[in-house]
Amino acid sequence: MIEVLLVEDDEAIGDLVKYNLEKHGFLVDWVLDGKEALEKLSERKYDIIILDLMLPGVDGLDLCRKVRREGKNRETPIIVLTALGDEDTKVKGFSAGADDYVTKPFSVKELLARIEAVLRRVGYSKKDVLEFEGIVENKKSKTVTVDGKPIYLTKTELQLLEFFLEHPEQLFTREELLENIWGTDHNETTRTVDVYISRLRKKLGEKGKYLKTLPRLGYKLTREG
Structure with a gap:
């Protein structure tokens, strides 16, 4: 930061x-x-x-x-x-x-x-900082703020948020998120993705509304209503 x-x-x-x-x-x-x-x-x-x-x-x-x-x-x-x-x-x-x-x-x-x-x-470098509607991650220091206030994320939560911040307005299936965050060699189920998305939304507070669920399709970080 x-x-x-x-x-x-x-x-x-x-x-x-x-x-x-x-x-x-x-x-x-x-x-x-x-x-x-x-x-x-x-x-x-x-x-x-x-x-x-x-x-x-x-x-x-x-x-x-x-x-x-x-x-x-x-x-x-x-x-x-x-x-x-x-x-x-x-x-x-x-x-x-x-x-x-x-x-x-x-x-x-x-x-x-x-x-x-x-x-x-x-x-x-500005590339060291990812930002979306007041959600800011400093990739060097591995810190996250929401409207200027620091929040604590676990390693996996941070990886998940960083992935969405690097790909705003893009839809990802649960399977794609599993592969990108947990790797190809994992024993997790798509339910794991749902659990971490829920945790991340709670920690983002009001900004969690931007992490949208598209039924039967997946998740997207978006400004869409």
């Missing part, structure tokens, strides 16, 4: 960014000022930092410089998110160590695209 430190003192913007990032499978720590940010940065390594410049306490530019000078997050990508959109401020931000710059007001779609682009530049 991609871990994000969000440093933003505007609560409305912070809520918006945190909600949408978690919905897309990110794990977000949100702090309201530079001092809190420094404390968090001293405690753990993040995958990306989203930083407002106009902060109480430690100024955003100073914070950016401190991050780049020392500590475990020296190489962590930083995206500046601020209302200060003039050229001089942007130059100062990049000089302080920022990797990208998003000016307020902004769209969530643009911010997500910028985050993905920055992560790609440091070797993160």
Whole structure:
């Protein structure tokens, strides 16, 4: 799971960014000022930092410089998110160590695209993450979130979910699922598939509705009603 430190003192913007990032499978720590940010940065390594410049306490530019000078997050990508959109401020931000710059007001779609682009530049591949209607699996860390909240799956449940996430809107018979998940050399019956589908639906909560049963045909991960 991609871990994000969000440093933003505007609560409305912070809520918006945190909600949408978690919905897309990110794990977000949100702090309201530079001092809190420094404390968090001293405690753990993040995958990306989203930083407002106009902060109480430690100024955003100073914070950016401190991050780049020392500590475990020296190489962590930083995206500046601020209302200060003039050229001089942007130059100062990049000089302080920022990797990208998003000016307020902004769209969530643009911010997500910028985050993905920055992560790609440091070797993160979107192929490592599978997503369907708020269900997100990180294939590297083998973690799953539903609308940003982690859920625990057994090895077989995870394999089953991953198979559906890799093949959305495709119908599979019970026999096909047995072969793909349990292999060709197994002693399971099609009833085993039904049991695991039922367990998976329960763990997905409301999102379990997307794992549809087609009577006498099989199962499909679909948005169809």
